Amino acid sequence: xxxxxxLVFTFAILIITTAVPVFAGPVPSRAVAPAIDRxxxxxxxRDAVAVKGVSDALAxxxxxxxxINTRLASLSDQDLHSLAQNVEQIQAAGINRQQWIWIGIxxxxxxxxxxxxx
Numbered sequence: 676x677x678x679x680x681x682l683v684f685t686f687a688i689l690i691i692t693t694a695v696p697v698f699a700g701p702v703p704s705r706a707v708a709p710a711i712d713r714x715x716x717x718x719x720x721r722d723a724v725a726v727k728g729v730s731d732a733l734a735x736x737x738x739x740x741x742x743i744n745t746r747l748a749s750l751s752d753q754d755l756h757s758l759a760q761n762v763e764q765i766q767a768a769g770i771n772r773q774q775w776i777w778i779g780i781x782x783x784x785x786x787x788x789x790x791x792x793x
Contacts, residue, residue, distance in 0.1 A: 716759035
């Protein structure tokens with residue numbers, strides 16, 4: 676076999692072996708929880724919403740406690756379970772103090788950079 680035929684043969688084998696179609700199987704959009712305790716999750720979320728700062732922020736947005744309870748009750752089991760598991764990560768609207776500090780440091784750094792370059 677000549678060098679060019681060997682190169683064509685190697686290239687053909689490479690194309691044939693790498694061009695194998697791959698099919699993905701169906702993937703559920705949400706993970707299936709083995710057992711969900713709806714009443715426990717609802718209680719945990721209601722306790723988090725009942726905290727003074729959270730309830731005040733919701734009231735400022737125009738939500739009554741009855742409306743909040745109705746909306747929580749209308750959540751699906753999976754959504755309610757996910758919310759109950761991640762209730763510590765949920766922030767009220769607005770920027771917290773630490774974020775304001777970082778914004779101030781960034782603004783100061785930009786002002787200092789502009790002052791030094793001009």
